[in-house]
Amino acid sequence: MLFSETLVLELKTKINKANIITLVSHFNPDGDTIGAVSAMYHYLKSKDKEIKVVIPNDFPSFLNFIMEDVPYIIASKQMQEAKDFFNNTDLILCLDFNSTSRVGDMLKDELESTSITKVIIDHHIEPEKDKFDIIFSQIKVSSTCELLYEVINKLEDNKPFLTKSIAECLYVGICTDTGSFSFSCQERRTYEIVAELVDSGVDVEYVHQEVYNTYSENRLRLLGFCLSERLKVFDKKGAALIYLSKNDLRRFNYQIGDCEGIVNFALSIKEIEFAALVTERADRVRISFRSKYNFNVNEFARKHWNGGGHKKAAGGHAFEPLESVIEKLTKQIDELDLKTK
């Protein structure tokens, strides 16, 4: 059992009673959170609810095709409306995150202080149980979109609910959160659900073209630059890092989403089992961590870099110069005992 019948009933009652429902993605949105928000939008719209969608900041353009029919606001550009959406509503659904800080510094307090019922549907570890009212939390699923399928399925008493739109949005989440079915997808159930999605009209080839083959020339050249100029390999340690300064990003006319997936290239080297991508942003330095085999990057990110995530994919950040982040990270790598294979 992924969650109890009581929990489903509780959510069902809340949804039935609500006229207006607000859907929220996490900050720096990815395919899973946007897939879940858009799928939930289409599902609830069919129930004649008024739906408000809050996206904390811009999402990558490769997700435009599933957001085309979804009216939404970007909170970083429309903060007042976003705050209003947290208060003038009957229910708030938080999708693909479980900590109020994940909506970003500007919205966090508003989400915490609103008196509206807050629901989590999420697959990250350690939800903030005291800050939300109804919690669907399950780390054994591939993605929030997979869990969302299960939740809606129960809300509908196992009756068919998939439209082509809902199926496509859920597929995007499952596909992107598993790196196109290469990790976190060892369970039969994931593929059973994907089979349902395909039966409901998902054009797999079309989705893959939209998600993976719509980058700009600049993005491809940025990738080339990362690999030839910005990759440091600590082969004795089984670790590698890639770093990008603000100037590097400017040089390649960086757009949101352009760094997506770059860290994985460092992991593609034989014997490298821990990789980091360090990027200098306007207000902080962001770090993405990935691992293969057994190294736990969630623990590493929590311990050293004010972050977290999953065992094999996590992130963190620091408010210090890029050089000092690289220096510290190099030292931490030096002290690691990798080669856990």
Ligand SMILES: [Mn+2]
């Ligand atoms: Mn996710």
